[in-house]
Amino acid sequence: xxxxxxxxxxxxxxxxxxxxxxxxxxxxxxxxxxxxxxxxxxxxxxxxxxxxxxxxxxxxxxxxxxxxxxxxxxxxxxxxxxxxxxxxxxxxxxxxxxxxxxxxxxxxxxxxxxxxxxxxxxxxxxxxxxxxxxxxxxxxxxxxxxxxxxxxxxxxxxxxxxxxxxxxxxxxxxxxxxxxxxxxxxxxxxxxxxxxxx
Amino acid sequence: xxxxxxxxxxxxxxxxxxxxxxxxxxxxxxxxxxxxxxxxxxxxxxxxxxxxxxxxxxxxxxxxxxxxxxxxxxxxxxxxxxxxxxxxxxxxxxxxxxxxxxxxxxxxxxxxxxxxxxxxxxxxxxxxxxxxxxxxxxxxxxxxxxxxxxxxxxxxxxxxxxxxxxxxxxxxxxxxxxxxxxxxxxxxxxxxxxxxxxxxxxxxxxxxxxxxxxxxxxxxxxxxxxxxxxxxxxxxxxxxxxxxxxxxxxxxxxxxxxxxxxxxxxxxxxxxxxxxxxxxxxxxxxxxxxxxxxxxxxxxxxxxxxxxxxxxxxxxxxxxxxxxxxxxxxxxxxxxxxxxxxxxxxxxxxxxxxxxxxxxxxxxxxxxxxxxxxxxxxxxxxxxxxxxxxxxxxxxxxxxxxxxxxxxxxxxxxxxxxxxxxxxxxxxxxxxxxxxxxxxxxxxxxxxxxxxxxxxxxxxxxxxxxxxxxxxxxxxxxxxxxxxxxxxxxxxxxxxxxxxxxxxxxxxxxxxxxxxxxxxxxxxxxxxxxxxxxxxxxxxxxxxxxxxxxxxxx
Numbered sequence: 001x002x003x004x005x006x007x008x009x010x011x012x013x014x015x016x017x018x019x020x021x022x023x024x025x026x027x028x029x030x031x032x033x034x035x036x037x038x039x040x041x042x043x044x045x046x047x048x049x050x051x052x053x054x055x056x057x058x059x060x061x062x063x064x065x066x067x068x069x070x071x072x073x074x075x076x077x078x079x080x081x082x083x084x085x086x087x088x089x090x091x092x093x094x095x096x097x098x099x100x101x102x103x104x105x106x107x108x109x110x111x112x113x114x115x116x117x118x119x120x121x122x123x124x125x126x127x128x129x130x131x132x133x134x135x136x137x138x139x140x141x142x143x144x145x146x147x148x149x150x151x152x153x154x155x156x157x158x159x160x161x162x163x164x165x166x167x168x169x170x171x172x173x174x175x176x177x178x179x180x181x182x183x184x185x186x187x188x189x190x191x192x193x194x195x196x197x198x
Numbered sequence: 199x200x201x202x203x204x205x206x207x208x209x210x211x212x213x214x215x216x217x218x219x220x221x222x223x224x225x226x227x228x229x230x231x232x233x234x235x236x237x238x239x240x241x242x243x244x245x246x247x248x249x250x251x252x253x254x255x256x257x258x259x260x261x262x263x264x265x266x267x268x269x270x271x272x273x274x275x276x277x278x279x280x281x282x283x284x285x286x287x288x289x290x291x292x293x294x295x296x297x298x299x300x301x302x303x304x305x306x307x308x309x310x311x312x313x314x315x316x317x318x319x320x321x322x323x324x325x326x327x328x329x330x331x332x333x334x335x336x337x338x339x340x341x342x343x344x345x346x347x348x349x350x351x352x353x354x355x356x357x358x359x360x361x362x363x364x365x366x367x368x369x370x371x372x373x374x375x376x377x378x379x380x381x382x383x384x385x386x387x388x389x390x391x392x393x394x395x396x397x398x399x400x401x402x403x404x405x406x407x408x409x410x411x412x413x414x415x416x417x418x419x420x421x422x423x424x425x426x427x428x429x430x431x432x433x434x435x436x437x438x439x440x441x442x443x444x445x446x447x448x449x450x451x452x453x454x455x456x457x458x459x460x461x462x463x464x465x466x467x468x469x470x471x472x473x474x475x476x477x478x479x480x481x482x483x484x485x486x487x488x489x490x491x492x493x494x495x496x497x498x499x500x501x502x503x504x505x506x507x508x509x510x511x512x513x514x515x516x517x518x519x520x521x522x523x524x525x526x527x528x529x530x531x532x533x534x535x536x537x538x539x540x541x542x543x544x545x546x547x548x549x550x551x552x553x554x555x556x557x558x559x560x561x562x563x564x565x566x567x568x569x570x571x572x573x574x575x576x577x578x579x580x581x582x583x584x585x586x587x588x589x590x591x592x593x594x595x596x597x598x599x600x601x602x603x604x605x606x607x608x609x610x611x612x613x614x615x616x617x618x619x620x621x622x623x624x625x626x627x628x629x630x631x632x633x634x635x636x637x638x639x640x641x642x643x644x645x646x647x648x649x650x651x652x653x654x655x656x657x658x659x660x661x662x663x664x665x666x667x668x669x670x671x672x673x674x675x676x677x678x679x680x681x682x683x684x685x686x687x688x689x690x691x692x693x694x695x696x697x698x699x700x701x702x703x704x705x706x707x708x709x710x711x712x713x714x715x716x717x718x719x720x721x722x723x724x725x726x727x728x729x730x731x732x733x734x735x736x737x738x739x740x741x742x743x744x745x746x747x748x749x750x751x752x
Contacts, residue, residue, distance in 0.1 A: 136328070
């Protein structure tokens with residue numbers, strides 16, 4: 001090639017085509033999706049919890065996209081039905097994830113609704129799930145000598161409890177658990193909503 | 199919001215139609231014709247058949263020349279040396295014109311390589327010892343892993359690629375680097391963007407999309423820094439003294455055009471939503487490898503393999519196929535990251551097809567580069583540049599074919615969501631791209647500093663630490679990933695099996711990573727000893743100019 005223009009124009013055409021197919025057309029197609037009636041918008045606490053989920057980087061180990069039976073036993077593991085685009089109507093930024101170092105969490109609220117379990121798990125994952133490689137998040141908790149009535153006390157097996165004092169959850173931990181327990185997409189989807197997805 | 203995407207749509211369409219006509223016009227006017235002289239544009243008169251390898255001593259260079267000459271059946275007597283010519287004197291000036299820009303980018307890249315490696319090691323250790331450094335949110339796995347990725351991609355890989363590209367440009371175009379100060383400013387702004395981005399990520403301020411975590415107000419710095427680096431490219435192109443544009447120029451020009459567009463489209467806040475955002479996310483994340491790092495890496499490989507050997511690339515026409523097919527197919531392959539996900543089925547199909555089509559450019563490039571080296575593998579013993587670059591080029595073929603395989607649904611079912619993908623990503627960015635950058639830096643720095651590498655043994659040590667460390671990393675993590683996938687697919691086994699089966703392989707990954715890290719420390723130490731001129735002077739500073747075998751042997 002002898003002309004810079006050939007390269008510039010050619011390179012731009014190729015990228016424009018890719019952008020058209022991979023960005024613009026899906027945008028048009030998916031913009032028409034409406035949230036399912038059974039899907040509730042996040043509450044303020046859940047949104048704060050979601051922000052913590054994002055900034056702690058939970059997405060790097062946990063996906064939120066159960067797959068169909070022909071692609072894996074996701075449903076058998078209790079992760080729920082295959083998800084559809086409408087399920088994500090309130091999600092910004094998206095948290096689909098592409099790694100399952102830990103289990104899929106799209107329906108963790110239905111699978112594990114216990115706030116106490118989640119708090120203990122966040123404080124020290126190995127206290128409720130032996131063998132887990134999830135990091136502990138002790139900085140989302142305080143250790144106090146005498147919890148006051150409004151404190152949410154975290155109940156831990158004795159070997160995981162601190163030597164002195166009681167573990168209580170910070171607001172951030174409570175919000176994160178509010179988000180996790182809100183993850184429940186077990187409502188049925190109509191053929192219309194799932195139409196194109198699979 | 200509707201306006202933005204509507205405008206984008208119209209613009210894409212307009213460019214497509216306009217471009218198509220221009221393209222046909224260019225074709226019919228023979229603007230894309232190729233001949234053997236096009237491949238020789240990087241050599242001076244009488245230079246074909248002579249090696250150039252600034253990173254070794256004159257004695258070794260004579261041995262390298264001997265191997266090269268034997269392979270091409272010529273004798274390497276004194277008459278083989280290039281006569282001092284105006285063309286070579288001009289090249290010395292060309293090399294000098296890019297010194298500041300290359301030095302700024304390469305020094306920064308090595309700084310980020312060290313920090314990025316450290317973050318990677320910490321993240322790796324955390325997966326085998328989950329209670330390691332859990333005291334602070336700044337060091338939690340999800341943040342330190344992300345800091346690792348952003349530092350090695352935007353700090354190390356991008357800056358090394360830009361530094362090498364800026365250094366090659368005056369040589370490729372046989373002119374001075376025009377507008378070098380834009381590039382130096384670009385380096386400063388780019389560094390500021392990466393540094394601020396990493397602090398933001400560690401402190402918990404993130405845009406939350408993989409590969410796009412750096413918050414968009416800071417991301418503006420990267421876009422501006424990248425655009426400033428494109429300035430010297432286009433200014434220098436206008437001043438060029440060559441008729442043919444060498445293969446590397448196509449790749450560098452295209453990459454510098456593509457990256458800012460990709461970054462801006464993916465980063466625009468408040469436009470993308472839900473699943474559509476996931477699609478844009480993977481369109482970007484795949485293209486930042488395919489349309490940014492890959493062309494920069496291949497551009498360097500095409501130049502250094504040919505230049506060190508003193509041999510034009512095997513087929514100029516094949517490189518045309520490789521380039522355009524890469525642009526066509528790689529750009530649409532990204533959605534294979536969402537196979538089985540809640541995305542439109544046709545979209546995944548497009549990406550799977552294009553991923554498989556990637557075999558075309560990969561074989562074109564692989565064949566071309568391999569055929570240039572074939573018969574001369576003994577040269578790898580003498581030239582550190584070739585050793586790194588040829589290994590990187592071979593791993594490019596491997597990683598790309600692996601990528602095509604991974605996109606096929608039957609295999610994706612197993613490998614998706616596992617550590618196999620992590621091994622694959624490292625084969626691309628480390629095995630392919632970083633190896634080529636290491637080799638290129640060994641070639642370039644003696645020209646930039648006009649000083650030789652002080653300790654040749656450290657170059658070998660770096661190579662073996664990196665190669666063996668990475669071998670351990672890749673092999674074990676790949677096996678572990680497959681076992682993890684098998685465990686996850688078996689409904690009879692609890693999920694925890696897939697975690698436990700990985701344990702020894704993650705440990706091996708940390709070990710491999712530690713060896714790679716040691717290699718980087720050796721490399722950085724050697725680099726800074728050279729930069730500050732603290733090492734011994736081994737054979738004077740006459741690495742510039744060209745091999746004169748008679749002198750070298752005396």
